[in-house]
Amino acid sequence: MAENVPQENNTAEEGEAELRLTWQEQLGISWKTPIGLFGVGLTTVCFTLLILGLFGHMTGLIENHYAAIVTFLIFPAGMLFGLILIPVSFYVRRKRWFRNSLSKVFLVIDFSKKIHRRAVILFLVLSVINLTIFALVVYEAYHFTESDFFCGAVCHTVMDPEYTAYQRSPHAKVGCVQCHIGSGAEWYVKAKLSGLRQVKAVIDGSYSTPIPAPVEHLRPARDTCEACHWPEKFHGKRTKQFIAFSNDNQAEPSIQEVSLHIGGRNPFTDTFEGIHWHVSKDVKVEYQSLNSTRTAIGKIKVTKPNGITEEYEVPGGEGEAPAGDGVWRTMDCIDCHNRPTHVYENLAEKIDLGLFSKKINPELPGIREDSFTVLQTEYATREEAREQIVEDLVTLQAKRHGDDFAREHEAELIASGNYLLEAYLGNVWPAMKVTWGTYKGHNGHQDEADGYGCFRCHDDTHETKFGKTISQSCDLCHDEPQ
Ligand code: HEC
Ligand code: HEC
Ligand code: HEC
Ligand code: HEC
Ligand code: HEC
Known part of the structure; x- marks a missing residue:
């Protein structure tokens, strides 16, 4: 040229x-x-x-x-x-x-x-x-x-756990962006900027495994959850059933019913009562979280309608915030409902549900214990689990009762094994280091030992200078369990 x-x-x-x-x-x-x-x-x-x-x-x-x-x-x-x-x-x-x-x-x-x-x-x-x-x-x-597919499946390995848990939750039809972005240009731009960083992390493999919860800058619930849910709604009581078996008794469950006082604004008395009291318009509950998972709580401040504030702390200064970590947060829906949609199942509950629904045959002696062993095995990949789980259950039962027993009950063992496999695939992702109990919920006190749940504050040790504590008496939150 x-x-x-x-x-x-x-x-x-x-x-x-x-x-x-x-x-x-x-x-x-x-x-x-x-x-x-x-x-x-x-x-x-x-x-x-x-x-x-x-x-x-x-x-x-x-x-x-x-x-x-x-x-x-x-x-x-x-x-x-x-x-x-x-x-x-x-x-x-x-x-x-x-x-x-x-x-x-x-x-x-x-x-x-x-x-x-x-x-x-x-x-x-x-x-x-x-x-x-x-x-x-x-x-x-x-x-x-903005589509759930883009959020959940494009970065497949990375998002697969959250996407799977989401698809079986009550919010399966709520878009990812409705909780993670919400409306308004400011959050849209923020989300796209952090989205770019995330795409980079996926490309160069620098993302964390498992992805840490809580999401650091999750938008306040008032802009997201409250677009659909009305905090003032009066829910009254709701009874929940908890079913548990033991290794010694696989046949008869112990059934625990708790009637939760969810409350809300009572239309008869116009007072805001029960568990949802924390998110009433009339009060503001703030707390100082001392670690990134919000499982250690420093001071707690309650502002009541007439402007009166009460401050609770653990006497002896233990509640002092380490530098940089003591973040004040206003309590909202997500401080209890932190897993509203990425609902991972509890290992024991899942196995007991299998026994209760007879998907795991409770008549096979030792099957509960063997199910725990199988589901707690660390398979290297989901593929490996897919190939091994049913076989491993059969092997364990054969070891327990002999090969003849295993052959005789082959069909039941395979059916039980398939239930376990499905449970595994719905909750465990070795590549993302997500396994049973990786993500825990705050909405109760089952994981109290790890610092999760209501007893973070309702512990009888946080107190005001007048010695008032936040009650742990059982009937505050639910009818006294039998
Ligand atoms: C109903 C509201 C809601 C919807 C819908 C939702 N999320 Fe979340 N998501 C949350 C909350 C709340 C957390 C924080 C969890 C915590 O603090 O324990 C979270 C956490 C996460 C995390 C961090 C890891 C974890 O499990 O804690 C990822 C990743 C994520 N969401 C991705 C998604 C994707 C992808 C979708 C759509 C397929 C989606 N979310 C839909 C509310 C939602
Ligand atoms: C786009 C609307 C929408 C948004 C946003 C939304 N939800 Fe929901 N939520 C629903 C619907 C619809 C249901 C009822 C599902 C059903 O009954 O099957 C529901 C159900 C629930 C339930 C009851 C679940 C159960 O086990 O019965 C809780 C708790 C809940 N939402 C909390 C939240 C929290 C916390 C957020 C914010 C992080 C949120 N929701 C955001 C629409 C929404
Ligand atoms: C102090 C903890 C706490 C806070 C804060 C909280 N909830 Fe709840 N909520 C609960 C508990 C406990 C239940 C009982 C059901 C359960 O265990 O899932 C419940 C139940 C619900 C239900 C189901 C009601 C029913 O009739 O089945 C919805 C919907 C709900 N909450 C929405 C919200 C929304 C929206 C917010 C924020 C405005 C919120 N909650 C704040 C603890 C809380
Ligand atoms: C961040 C701290 C904190 C957490 C977490 C927390 N609470 Fe509370 N809760 C408080 C404080 C503070 C009060 C007010 C105590 C008082 O004034 O007597 C309170 C009061 C209550 C009340 C009485 C409300 C009324 O009508 O006066 C109930 C019920 C309750 N909480 C249930 C729960 C449940 C259930 C959970 C867990 C799902 C929970 N709380 C988690 C701080 C907390
Ligand atoms: C601050 C509120 C609160 C207090 C106080 C409280 N609970 Fe609970 N409890 C809950 C909530 C919320 C759930 C429901 C958890 C869920 O939905 O998964 C629950 C569930 C339970 C369950 C069934 C789940 C399980 O772990 O098996 C039992 C049993 C129970 N509580 C016993 C007690 C006893 C005993 C006390 C008194 C020492 C007590 N609770 C005090 C809030 C409370």
Whole structure:
């Protein structure tokens, strides 16, 4: 292409006339550099595929979510990159010309010339078409990046645990973004910025395993949960049943019923009562969390309607915050319902549910203990678990009762093993270091020993300077269990 470039050996005098190229001429040749040609090619290919993809998605012909990644993210990026290369090529070439003493020509549009009129109209029409398509793509891409599929499945290995637990929860139809982003431009931008960091972490493998809970900057529940739930609602009492077996008695469960005083604003008395008292409009409960999991609590401050505040602390200064970690937080839904949708199951509860529903056959002696052994085995991958679990259960039972027993009860053992496998696949991801009990809930006191739940504050040791404590008496929260 060097022939297009005026040569330096022209003298300035006579060169003047020859070196002048008109704008049309410059435009005509300036993109024909390797960069420019590549740009034009890339844009054309991506553009064509984009149009086809867009058509496919909008008419429903293409339903594959992974195709959407290509259509809405990769093609537009390719097209944009190609488009940018064209002016780059133009710029580079013109710079070379000027260095080679080509005189500058300025763009003059003369509407009295037909060719100029046509060019301008063509330019405008093409721009409108381009912008329309771009707007469509941006719109579709925006929706796509907000979809649960994008959040849950694009970063498959990383998000698989949360996505799986979410899909079986009461919030399976609530979008990830409704809790994690909420409405408003500010949080949208924040989320996209942290999204970019997360994409980088997935690409270079620097993400943490397991992903830490709580999410550091989860938006206050007032903007998310309260878009659907009304804190004042009066729930009254709700009875929950807890069913447990023991290794010695696999057949008869002990059934514990607790009637929880959820409360809310009582329409008869107009007082806000019960467990939901903490989120009533009338009060504000703040606490100082001393560690990142919020399991150690320093001071607690309650502001009541008439402006009276009460401050609780553990006497003896133990509650002093270590530097940087003592974060004050206003209590909201998530301080109790921290696992409203990423609900991982409890190992013992899951096995006992199996026995109760007879999916694990309670008539096989020792099956409860063997189920624990199998589900607590550390398989290297989910694949390995898939291949091993049923076999491992059969082997354990054969060891216990002999091979004949195992052969005789093969069908029941396989059915029980399949239940365990399903339980495993719903709760354990070795690659993400997620296993039984990795994520614990605050909504109760089953994991009290690890610092989770109500007894973080209701511990009879946090007290005001007048010695008032936060009660742990059983009937404060539920009817006295039998
Ligand atoms: C009903 C509200 C809600 C929805 C819907 C929701 N999340 Fe969450 N998510 C939370 C809360 C609350 C936490 C904090 C958990 C904690 O503090 O223990 C969380 C935590 C997480 C975490 C951190 C790891 C963990 O398990 O604690 C990830 C990752 C995550 N969510 C991803 C998702 C994805 C992906 C979706 C959609 C498929 C989604 N979330 C939908 C409320 C929600
Ligand atoms: C987009 C609406 C929406 C948002 C946002 C939402 N929820 Fe829900 N939530 C629901 C619906 C709908 C149900 C009822 C599901 C059912 O009955 O099957 C529900 C049920 C619940 C339940 C009862 C579960 C049970 O076991 O019966 C709790 C607790 C709850 N939500 C807490 C939360 C918390 C905490 C948040 C914020 C992190 C939140 N929700 C955000 C719609 C929402
Ligand atoms: C002090 C802890 C605590 C706080 C704070 C809290 N909840 Fe609850 N909530 C509970 C408990 C305990 C239950 C009983 C059911 C259970 O164990 O899941 C419950 C039950 C519920 C239910 C189910 C009610 C039913 O009739 O089955 C919903 C919905 C709910 N909460 C929503 C919320 C929302 C929304 C917020 C924030 C505005 C909130 N909760 C704040 C502890 C709390
Ligand atoms: C961050 C600290 C904190 C946590 C966590 C906490 N509470 Fe409380 N709770 C308080 C304080 C403070 C009071 C008020 C004590 C008082 O004024 O007597 C209170 C009061 C209550 C009351 C009495 C409300 C009334 O009508 O006066 C109930 C019921 C209750 N809590 C249940 C729960 C349950 C259930 C959980 C766990 C799911 C829980 N709390 C977790 C701090 C906490
Ligand atoms: C601060 C509130 C609170 C206090 C005080 C409290 N509980 Fe509970 N308890 C709960 C909540 C909330 C649940 C429901 C947990 C769930 O939904 O998973 C529960 C569940 C239970 C269960 C059934 C679950 C299990 O662990 O087997 C038993 C049993 C129980 N409580 C016993 C007691 C006893 C005994 C006391 C008195 C020493 C007591 N609780 C005091 C809030 C409380």
